[in-house]
Amino acid sequence: MFHVGGARSALFNWVMAKQSGGTLVLRIEDTDASRNSPEWTEGIIRALAWLGMDGGEYEGPYFQSANADKHAEAARTLREQGRAYYCDCTRERIVERTGDSHKGYDGFCRDRGLEAGPGRALRFRTPDEGETVVVDLLRGKPTFENAVLEDFVIARADGSVTFLLANAVDDMSQGITHVVRGEEHLSNAPKQQLLWEALGGTPPVWAHVPVIVNEKRQKLSKRRDKVALEDYRAEGYLAEAMRNYLMLLGWAPSGDREIVPWEVVVEEFRIEDVNTSPAFFDVKKLRAINGDYIRMLPVEKFVAECLPFLEDAPFEVDMGVFNQLAPLAQTRVALLSEIVPMVDFAFLDKPVSDEQSWTKAMKEPAAEILAAAEEAYRDAPWTAEELKNRLEQVGAAHGLKLGKTQAPVRVATTGRTVGLPLFESLEILGRDRTLARIAAARARLSA
RNA sequence: GGCGCAUUCGUCCAGUGGCAAGGACACCACAUUCUCGCUGUGGAAACACGGGUUCGAUUCCCGUAUGCGCUGCCA
Numbered sequence: 001m002f003h004v005g006g007a008r009s010a011l012f013n014w015v016m017a018k019q020s021g022g023t024l025v026l027r028i029e030d031t032d033a034s035r036n037s038p039e040w041t042e043g044i045i046r047a048l049a050w051l052g053m054d055g056g057e058y059e060g061p062y063f064q065s066a067n068a069d070k071h072a073e074a075a076r077t078l079r080e081q082g083r084a085y086y087c088d089c090t091r092e093r094i095v096e097r098t099g100d101s102h103k104g105y106d107g108f109c110r111d112r113g114l115e116a117g118p119g120r121a122l123r124f125r126t127p128d129e130g131e132t133v134v135v136d137l138l139r140g141k142p143t144f145e146n147a148v149l150e151d152f153v154i155a156r157a158d159g160s161v162t163f164l165l166a167n168a169v170d171d172m173s174q175g176i177t178h179v180v181r182g183e184e185h186l187s188n189a190p191k192q193q194l195l196w197e198a199l200g201g202t203p204p205v206w207a208h209v210p211v212i213v214n215e216k217r218q219k220l221s222k223r224r225d226k227v228a229l230e231d232y233r234a235e236g237y238l239a240e241a242m243r244n245y246l247m248l249l250g251w252a253p254s255g256d257r258e259i260v261p262w263e264v265v266v267e268e269f270r271i272e273d274v275n276t277s278p279a280f281f282d283v284k285k286l287r288a289i290n291g292d293y294i295r296m297l298p299v300e301k302f303v304a305e306c307l308p309f310l311e312d313a314p315f316e317v318d319m320g321v322f323n324q325l326a327p328l329a330q331t332r333v334a335l336l337s338e339i340v341p342m343v344d345f346a347f348l349d350k351p352v353s354d355e356q357s358w359t360k361a362m363k364e365p366a367a368e369i370l371a372a373a374e375e376a377y378r379d380a381p382w383t384a385e386e387l388k389n390r391l392e393q394v395g396a397a398h399g400l401k402l403g404k405t406q407a408p409v410r411v412a413t414t415g416r417t418v419g420l421p422l423f424e425s426l427e428i429l430g431r432d433r434t435l436a437r438i439a440a441a442r443a444r445l446s447a
Numbered sequence: 448g449g450c451g452c453a454u455u456c457g458u459c460c461a462g463u464g465g466c467a468a469g470g471a472c473a474c475c476a477c478a479u480u481c482u483c484g485c486u487g488u489g490g491a492a493a494c495a496c497g498g499g500u501u502c503g504a505u506u507c508c509c510g511u512a513u514g515c516g517c518u519g520c521c522a
Contacts (some may be wrong), residue, residue: 100449275459
């Protein structure tokens with residue numbers, strides 16, 4: 001599962017690295033063993049590749065867990081320097097003392113001089129005075145009073161190190177100069193900076209990009225919102241469209257344009273121009289952009305993109321036929337997955353039966369129209385133009401315009417009231433199947 | 448509660464100390480059309496509020512309100 005928010009951050013990082021000639025580092029922050037798995041990592045790598053970031057675009061992946069020794073050593077050093085201390089307070093005890101489950105740690109064990117032991121976590125002792133200034137490319141200099149920064153845990157009772165310390169250690173050893181991440185991390189920045197300084201380093205430059213929110217303006221979350229990049233991919237969003245849309249959340253290229261080639265993004269993007277307020281992930285707009293990208297595709301490419309969806313379809317596809325249908329379908333799908341119901345009539349033995357369409361189209365003169373159409377088509381030259389002409393004449397005999405006349409024929413042959421241009425479809429369907437379907441519809445009508 | 452961040456059409460983004468506040472999505476019309484779609488044209492739609500600063504504020508400053516994020520031995 002790769003979160004769209006993570007994807008956007010990754011894109012921002014990627015573009016910045018490209019522009020500056022720097023190196024993008026992919027680090028899997030797996031310090032909490034229980035929450036990670038190889039599949040998880042694979043999913044991320046696959047999703048990045050889909051967006052255009054293959055292994056050559058970044059260094060890594062590095063697994064934070066592989067650095068556990070170094071992390072433990074840093075924890076030990078901080079302890080020895082008196083910058084960290086052991087604490088045996090349970091969550092419950094802390095809440096009991098502070099009377100508030102959201103007040104943070106109260107410093108109870110600061111001077112108890114506890115040694116390492118079971119149930120004892122290591123806490124970093126934040127300074128009592130002064131302030132920590134975070135230099136952020138988007139937000140100026142958010143400043144935090146050190147006194148309000150709680151003594152946070154840097155190593156768990158089992159000795160494993162938390163991500164705050166692990167990040168500082170890894171950032172330093174990997175020479176990280178820029179950290180671009182979600183705003184939810186802004187309050188972690190001063191803590192990490194304190195760690196950097198305690199460890200003798202100079203903190204990186206930060207850029208905390210606003211969170212992406214749902215329609216209720218809450219941060220997109222895995223449990224309540226659709227956030228998995230692979231889900232969008234599976235629905236038929238194109239990587240280019242997703243990439244373009246993600247960049248548009250908080251930023252825009254110059255001029256009155258939104259849909260731009262990736263090269264333009266790479267050229268024009270400036271992290272400091274990114275908006276500082278949360279952006280709504282608007283699937284409607286994503287979809288519209290996807291439709292634009294689909295229409296921009298050369299038809300062969302469009303066909304190729306459709307392939308995976310056709311393979312999953314409940315029918316066998318004749319590519320010769322599909323190639324004829326593709327140009328008709330291309331302007332009509334906004335998601336690649338929509339291709340299936342659009343062309344199924346050509347591959348199914350019988351058209352799908354959609355009751356709504358049937359009742360809507362098979363009203364009064366339908367039976368006569370179908371009878372006349374069957375008659376007119378029996379010996380018609382099998383071209384779209386001629387099929388159209390003949391049906392027009394059928395309609396004229398009933399005082400109907402083509403718009404009305406075509407409805408029953410469309411539903412009889414394709415099963416639906418809307419779809420690809422009818423006469424081209426019939427031409428591709430062929431005389432035999434067309435006539436058989438009309439006959440079947442007539443039979444059903446008279447039954 | 449504390450700390451931090453934010454506030455231009457419903458949404459995403461432009462923008463300026465004096466603008467008819469611009470584009471896109473969505474929406475509504477109209478045109479085109481064999482359905483749908485595409486396309487084209489047009490429409491409705493915003494500077495959160497209150498004080499300042501200023502000749503003049505959407506734009507600068509301060510408050511208020513509202514929203515969001517964090518406040519874990521998660522990351």
